Structure formats: structure tokens, C-alpha cells
Amino acid sequence: MVPDTEPNPERRSKIKYIVIGAASLLVVLFIFCLISFLWAKSFDGRLPPNVSIGALSIGGMKPEAARQTLQKKIDDILTAGVEVTLDNDKKVLTLATVISADLVEDVGFDLDGALTELMTLHSHNEFFDSWAMFKNIVLGEQTKISIKINREKIREQVIDLFQGKETLSRDASFEFTNTPEGWTIAVISAQNGRELQWDQFFGILESQLSTLTPGEIPLHLKYVEPAIDEQSAIRQVARAMDALAHAPFVVTFAKENQIWEMTDQNLSKILTPGKNDALVFQEEAFQTWVIQITNVIDRQAQDARLEMLNDRVIDFAGSTNGREVDVKLLKDELLSRVRGQSEGTIEVTIDTIEPRIKTGEVNGLGITQVLGVGTSNYRGSPMNRRANIQNGVNLLNGILIAPGDTFSLLSALAPFTSENGYLPELVIKGAKITPEIGGGLCQIGTTTFRATMNSGLPIVERRNHSIVVSYYNDPANGNPGTDATIYEPAPDFKFTNDTQHHILFQAENQTDSQELRFTFWGTSDGRTGTYSAPEVLRWIPVGEDVKVETTGLEPGEETCQASHIGADTTFKYTIVKPDGSVEQTEFPSHYRPLPKTCLIGVEKVEEEKVEENETESEKGEESLGG
Numbered sequence: 070m071v072p073d074t075e076p077n078p079e080r081r082s083k084i085k086y087i088v089i090g091a092a093s094l095l096v097v098l099f100i101f102c103l104i105s106f107l108w109a110k111s112f113d114g115r116l117p118p119n120v121s122i123g124a125l126s127i128g129g130m131k132p133e134a135a136r137q138t139l140q141k142k143i144d145d146i147l148t149a150g151v152e153v154t155l156d157n158d159k160k161v162l163t164l165a166t167v168i169s170a171d172l173v174e175d176v177g178f179d180l181d182g183a184l185t186e187l188m189t190l191h192s193h194n195e196f197f198d199s200w201a202m203f204k205n206i207v208l209g210e211q212t213k214i215s216i217k218i219n220r221e222k223i224r225e226q227v228i229d230l231f232q233g234k235e236t237l238s239r240d241a242s243f244e245f246t247n248t249p250e251g252w253t254i255a256v257i258s259a260q261n262g263r264e265l266q267w268d269q270f271f272g273i274l275e276s277q278l279s280t281l282t283p284g285e286i287p288l289h290l291k292y293v294e295p296a297i298d299e300q301s302a303i304r305q306v307a308r309a310m311d312a313l314a315h316a317p318f319v320v321t322f323a324k325e326n327q328i329w330e331m332t333d334q335n336l337s338k339i340l341t342p343g344k345n346d347a348l349v350f351q352e353e354a355f356q357t358w359v360i361q362i363t364n365v366i367d368r369q370a371q372d373a374r375l376e377m378l379n380d381r382v383i384d385f386a387g388s389t390n391g392r393e394v395d396v397k398l399l400k401d402e403l404l405s406r407v408r409g410q411s412e413g414t415i416e417v418t419i420d421t422i423e424p425r426i427k428t429g430e431v432n433g434l435g436i437t438q439v440l441g442v443g444t445s446n447y448r449g450s451p452m453n454r455r456a457n458i459q460n461g462v463n464l465l466n467g468i469l470i471a472p473g474d475t476f477s478l479l480s481a482l483a484p485f486t487s488e489n490g491y492l493p494e495l496v497i498k499g500a501k502i503t504p505e506i507g508g509g510l511c512q513i514g515t516t517t518f519r520a521t522m523n524s525g526l527p528i529v530e531r532r533n534h535s536i537v538v539s540y541y542n543d544p545a546n547g548n549p550g551t552d553a554t555i556y557e558p559a560p561d562f563k564f565t566n567d568t569q570h571h572i573l574f575q576a577e578n579q580t581d582s583q584e585l586r587f588t589f590w591g592t593s594d595g596r597t598g599t600y601s602a603p604e605v606l607r608w609i610p611v612g613e614d615v616k617v618e619t620t621g622l623e624p625g626e627e628t629c630q631a632s633h634i635g636a637d638t639t640f641k642y643t644i645v646k647p648d649g650s651v652e653q654t655e656f657p658s659h660y661r662p663l664p665k666t667c668l669i670g671v672e673k674v675e676e677e678k679v680e681e682n683e684t685e686s687e688k689g690e691e692s693l694g695g
Contacts, residue, residue: 117190117202119209122183123280128210132184137637139214142281143178144635144661147535148612151274153227155265155288160230162223162286165535167630168494171511172535172663173556175222176278179215187212213279217559220271227265227288235290238262240297243309245337252313252333256302259295266291302342309340309348312407319414320399322366329362331403340407348408355400363394366417372426374467375436375573391422426469426571434469436573440589441598443520447512447540448583453492454509459578460490461513462585466576470566475529476574478517478555478562482510485557511554512585514562515541518553520587521564524572525598525644529563533658536633543603543640550603550638550658568594595647601640603658609635614665622670635662 116135120128125142127135150163165174190210228235239260246253266289273286317330331339335358343349370391395418405411447458461482470476485491485507493504511534518531534541534554541552553562566572570592577586611632622628637659644652 113191116184116187117210118206120187120212121209122212122214123282125281132188136180136184139180139183139281140659140661143180146278146281146283147174147176147661148615148664149283151277151283152285153230153270153288154285155231155234155290158231158234159285162226162230166505167536167663168505168508171508171538171554171556172633174535175219175226177217177532177560178278179217183212183214214281216275216279218271218275218278219558220267221558223271223274224267227270231265231288234263235265236260236263238264238293238295240295240342241299241302242297242341243302243306245313245340247334247337252310252337254306254309256299256306259298259302261295262293263290264293265289296344297342301344301346304346305342305348308408309342311409312336312340312348315406315409318403318406320362320403320417321414322362322417322419325365327365331358336407348404350400350404359394359396359399362399362417363396366392366394366419368392370422370424372424372469374469375434376467376575388424388427390424393420393422394418395420425474426471434571434592436571436590436592438591438593440526440568440572440591440593441520441522441524442589443516443518443523443587444544444584445512445516445519445541446544446582446584447509450509450512450540450583451494453494454512455583456492457507457509458512458585459580461510462576462578463490465513465517465574465587468574470572470574472566472569472571475563475565478514479557480561482513482555483557485510507557511552511556512540514553514555515551516585516587517562519551519600520589522551522598522600522642524589524591525596526564526589527567527644528642528654529565530561531563531656532560533656533660535661536663537636537660538633545602548603548605548638549636549660550605550640550656551600552658568592597645598643600642603638603640606637606639609637609660609662611635611662612664614667616667616669618671619668620671620673622668624670624672626670627667629665629667632665633660633663636660 114131116127116130116132118128120126122139125138127138130138147164150161153160153162164176165172167173187210239262241259242257244255244257246255270286270288277283277286313333313336316333316336320329320331321327339350339354339358341349341351368389368391371389373388398418399415402411402415406413406415447455450458464482468481483489487493487506491507493506494508518528521528531553533550534552537549538552542549543551554560555562568591573590575588575590577588579586611634614632637657639655639657642654642656646652
């Protein structure tokens with residue numbers, strides 16, 4: 070009998086349903102993947118979904134639109150400043166200052182870096198990109214903007230805003246009296262302090278600014294005990310008396326027959342009790358005393374310099390070594406004598422400082438070709454600004470830049486002091502008018518930037534000004550965009566001499582036309598450098614005028630800083646190498662709108678009753694944490 074080979078109808082039906090189900094599942098899966106793929110593709114050239122910086126949602130936006138949204142928020146923060154509170158006293162901390170038409174910001178935001186990092190969430194692989202976009206819509210992406218804070222400037226301003234609030238702790242110290250019978254030493258008691266807590270303050274400030282969520286920033290005081298108490302100082306009195314008895318301590322520089330003495334009178338102004346019962350010098354008082362030595366001995370190294378006229382070298386200054394007193398070693402040796410640990414005259418130790426460009430390197434340089442020229446006009450500048458520009462020109466003219474060196478404009482112009490030829494200018498900062506030294510040096514930065522590009526040299530560091538200023542508009546079309554700002558300690562302008570020869574920096578100030586002309590001389594390797602005229606992508610209107618009341622002016626008196634329209638610009642810098650290869654860099658610049666700001670003098674607010682002040686002070690002290 071033949072067995073029945075026909076499949077069971079019920080089984081056949083099940084198989085059929087399984088096949089149909091699997092096919093349907095595959096179709097659904099395919100459709101889902103296709104939709105996911107098409108959805109993810111829709112984010113090509115846009116930021117991933119569900120992305121935010123602080124409270125600002127920028128997911129799905131094109132980078133340029135996100136940039137404008139975020140830049141507007143940053144501009145508002147920099148214009149308004151941030152509120153700081155201490156003991157129920159609220160002040161506005163400004164984050165930028167206009168100095169001689171140069172806007173100096175105490176906080177820098179790396180907006181480009183944040184947007185670039187967000188765009189890297191896109192994958193080059195279509196499948197992984199779809200997965201990354203899907204994951205982002207589920208989990209989201211909270212990010213921050215990297216910032217740089219000029220802590221020193223912020224710190225100075227906060228202390229100025231809350232004058233008298235901080236009391237620094239004071240170590241026990243000596244009080245010397247010179248009587249006919251000899252020296253006597255009394256001990257001045259130590260004092261507890263109430264000192265500002267900077268780490269906590271800057272932590273909150275950085276957190277708020279990096280997420281663009283400014284709010285009130287609390288500033289706290291903390292009790293600080295002195296490091297040297299009265300008992301330690303009393304134990305050191307006998308040793309201080311012994312040091313006075315053994316004075317003077319002699320310092321010599323035998324090479325030039327120079328002799329200096331640290332007398333008992335000097336010691337009485339310098340000596341103070343130290344930790345571990347060891348006498349020390351007050352640092353500021355010691356530095357005041359040692360200046361008499363460093364003024365005689367210290368000498369800066371001088372690089373070899375050239376001066377050009379009508380395409381010819383007309384002057385040559387040879388290099389000289391510099392020298393510098395090893396002040397730390399001198400201080401250690403003097404303390405050793407004062408503490409009775411050693412004896413004898415101290416011979417000053419000198420450190421030799423070699424010039425960067427030596428005379429032997431200059432001979433036969435063959436500097437006969439102009440590599441590139443940069444110009445800018447400073448017509449209408451005030452007197453001190455013109456003086457600072459001339460001082461910068463004097464410092465730069467004739468500098469030689471060795472092959473392979475990276476030139477720093479800040480280093481070449483430093484130090485920014487009156488001793489180095491710079492003059493101050495009055496600026497508006499918050500509710501005060503204060504002097505700042507060195508205004509106008511951004512004219513130097515802008516001119517150097519243009520000379521660098523026309524010479525085809527690689528630019529290492531450049532940042533545009535924060536506001537549109539006519540001094541820096543490009544000569545080609547009068548638009549902003551080809552400027553460079555400098556301010557100590559940052560930003561700087563830097564470029565590298567990647568030629569095989571020295572470069573001579575010739576700086577000229579044509580005072581009749583009020584124009585700077587910087588020329589880079591060297592030996593051409595055949596490259597050319599050019600840059601396009603800057604293009605304004607958009608102008609940004611200025612907001613309403615800002616009025617700030619101040620007691621720094623007479624009641625009713627008013628002083629203002631002008632408004633500045635904002636702009637976004639771009640231009641291209643092109644280097645054509647000797648082998649014909651082309652290297653092109655785009656330089657986008659954002660200039661924020663700055664409203665007209667006026668300080669208006671008001672009457673000084675009368676202080677509250679003494680009893681109320683004391684009550685509030687007591688409350689504040691009770692609320693202080695450890």
C-alpha cells in the first residue's frame with residue numbers, strides 16, 4: 070500500500086501564514102529602515118535632532134542659522150554683563166571694554182568649535198548615521214561652548230565693584246624701632262580675614278557662560294586664619310635682633326667693581342617672621358631693595374636689526390648679549406646670611422641671555438626683495454592713540470625673523486607699560502571711567518595681518534575685532550573683515566616664517582596721511598599671497614541706547630561711548646606655492662552690535678543708619694560658611 074504523501078492541509082496553511090508573516094515583517098522592516106534612512110538623510114547639512122546648548126534648542130538647524138541664534142545670545146550676554154551678589158549687595162560685572170575704539174572682551178566663546186563638534190555626530194556611513202540620528206532623538210544631546218575667561222581682569226573688576234568687603238588675613242609681623250640704645254622689636258598681632266572664594270565664583274561663572282544661561286552669581290566670603298601667629302613671631306624676635314647686629318650684608322659684582330649693602334635699616338623694612346620659625350623677607354619690600362642692583366646689571370639682549378631706504382640697507386645694528394641677575398639665588402643667599410647659616414660677601418650670579426638673531430647670521434642675508442606689504446589708515450585717532458601706534462612702529466621696525474620661527478606680535482610689542490613708551494586712555498568700564506594703557510595697538514595687528522597675507526606666510530593665530538571700527542576697514546572696498554586684534558595676554562597675532570631665509574620687518578608710519586605701511590623683506594621662493602576683498606554677509610542693527618548711573622561724574626554730567634553696527638563678513642586668503650599648488654583659507658568674522666552707552670552722574674546715595682549697617686553685617690557674618 071502506497072503511503073499518502075500529500076501534506077496535511079492544516080500544516081500547509083500554517084506554513085503559508087508563516088511565509089506571509091515573515092514577508093510582511095520584512096516589508097515592514099524594509100519600510101521602517103527606508104523611512105529611518107530618508108528621515109536621517111533629511112538632516113544632511115543640518116545639526117542632529119534634539120540638540121541644545123543650555124535652554125537654546127538648535128536641533129535640525131543649519132549650522133549658519135544656529136550660529137546666528139547662538140551668536141545673538143552671546144552678544145546679548147557680553148553687552149549686558151552678569152550680575153554678582155555679595156552680602157545682599159548686587160553689582161553688574163561687565164565682560165567687555167571699549168579701549169580707543171578697540172573692544173576688549175574678558176570672555177571668549179569658541180562657537181565654531183561647538184558647532185563643528187555637533188556636526189561630527191553625523192557619520193560617513195549611511196546606516197550608522199541613521200542610527201546616530203535615531204539615538205539622538207531618543208536621548209538628546211546637551212552640549213556646552215568652550216570658553217576662555219581672563220581671570221585676572223575679571224578678578225580686578227570684582228574687587229573694584231565690592232571695595233571694602235574683603236579683608237585679607239594678616240600674619241603676625243615685626244615693628245622695628247631704632248633708639249639711641251639700639252634696635253627694639255615689637256610683635257604686631259595676626260589678624261583673621263574674610264577673603265573672597267574665587268574658585269567657587271569662577272566655577273559658577275564658567276558653567277553659566279558655557280551654557281549661555283547667565284544668572285545671579287553668588288560671591289562668598291570665608292574666614293581665613295593667618296599662617297604666622299604671635300607665638301611664632303615672638304620666638305623669632307631674638308634671631309631678628311641677631312641679624313640686625315650682623316648687618317650690613319655685602320653684595321658685589323666684581324666684574325664692574327660694584328658693591329651694595331643690605332644695612333640694618335634695610336633689614337628693618339624687609340625682615341618678617343616666617344613659617345617653621347624661620348625668618349623671611351617681605352617679597353614686595355625685597356623687590357624694592359633689589360631694584361638698585363638689577364637696574365645697574367640687567368640688560369636686554371639686542372637682536373641684529375636692519376633698516377631699509379629706497380630698497381637698500383642704510384643702517385645695521387649688531388646684536389648684543391643680554392644679562393640678568395639671578396634674583397632668586399641672590400635672595401636665597403642673603404637669607405642664608407641673615408639666618409646665620411653662612412658667612413661672607415655675596416657675588417651676584419648673572420644669567421646670560423643670547424639674542425635670537427645674531428650679527429653673524431645677518432651678514433650676507435641678501436634681503437633685497439619685497440615679499441609683501443600691508444597698509445591701514447588711522448585718520449581721526451586721538452593723540453594718545455597716535456602716540457601708541459608710533460611707539461609700536463618704533464619697536465617693530467628692523468626686526469629680523471629667522472627661518473622656522475613663529476613670530477608673536479604681543480611678544481614683540483611687550484611690555485605694555487609706560488616705561489616701554491605706551492600712554493593710557495580713559496575708557497568706560499561698567500559704571501566707571503578708568504585709564505587703560507596701550508590703546509591703538511590693534512592698528513598694528515591689522516596692518517601686520519595684511520602684510521603677512523600679501524607675503525604668502527602661514528597664519529598661526531588671528532582673531533578679528535569684536536566691533537566694526539572704521540580704522541580697520543579694508544582699503545579695497547571699505548568693508549570690515551581683514552583686521553586682527555591683539556590684547557595682553559590674549560588674543561595674539563602669530564605667523565610662521567616657513568621660507569628658507571630671514572624676513573625683515575620694516576614698519577613705517579606715514580604721519581602726513583596717517584597711514585601705516587608694513588613691508589616684509591626677504592628672499593622670495595616664488596610663492597604669491599593674496600586675499601579677496603571682504604564680503605559683508607549681513608549687517609546687524611544696534612539695539613537701544615544704554616544709560617548707566619554713576620557717582621563717578623558730577624550730578625547731571627554725561628559721557629558716552631559711540632554705538633557700533635554689527636556685521637558678519639568673510640574673505641578668502643590664497644597662497645600659490647612655487648610648485649603651482651594652491652592653499653586657500655576662509656576667514657569668517659563676526660562683529661557684534663554695540664549700543665550707545667552713556668554714563669550719567671547722580672548724587673551719592675546716603676548710607677543707612679550705622680545701627681542698621683551693623684545689624685546687616687552681623688547677619689552676613691552669621692551666614693558665612695567655612
